Amino acid sequence: MNMELGEVEKLIAKYEEGETTLAEEQRLKNFFSNNKVPAHLxxxxxxxxxxxxxxxxxxxxxxxxxxxxxKNYLWMSIAATVVLAIGIFFYQEGGSDAGLNEMGMTTEQEMAYQQAKQTLLMVSGYMNEGKEDLVYIKEFNKTANKYINLK
Incomplete structure (x- = not known):
């Protein structure tokens, strides 16, 4: 058994250096599958x-x-464009209704403008919500680039 034990110790040394063949590793597996193994092994x-x-x-x-x-940003941007176009269409500066605004009365055009403005603010909020997630990606890229530049 001493000769076999010496051979096993040599194979273990080769194994730890990564120089064993598959056949030698199989011999080690067979040896260690036995229940009678010395304490140091x-x-x-x-x-x-x-x-x-x-x-x-x-x-x-x-x-x-x-x-x-x-998140479907394409549809959100299309909706924002449509709302903006409607707002621009209904909004007209000046005109004959300017005197009504000075007296505290609102016109249909001004109400449409306020509604379009409110809708655009809502759409802008949704767009900014998606933009917040990009901060994490930037931080990840910054850290990844730091490690890539080390190599």
Whole structure:
């Protein structure tokens, strides 16, 4: 057994240097699959035993994949453009109704302008909401570039 033990210790040294062949690694696995392993080599028995046990394990559970949330910025920008066009169409500066505004009365045009303005502010809020997420991407890129430049 001493000769076999010496050979095993040589193979372990080669294994730790990454110089063993597949056949030599198989011989080590066979040796450590035996329950009678010297105390100073028990650490390797666990390591080689784990790789043999890991080959038999399987994973059968289904992993749910979360779909990323898509924000449809195209439709929001089209809606904002339509609202802006409607607001510009209904808004006319000056004109014969200017005297009514001075007396505290609002015209239909001014009401349409206020509604368009309110709608645009709402759309702008939604657009800015999506823009906030970009801060995280910028921070990630900054950190990634820092590590890339180190290499």
């Amino acid at each position: 028990e650490v390797y028995q666990w390591m080689f035993g784990y790789t043999a046990a890991a080959k038999t394990e399987t994973f059968n559970a289904k992993v749910p994949i979360a779909k990323p949330k898509k």
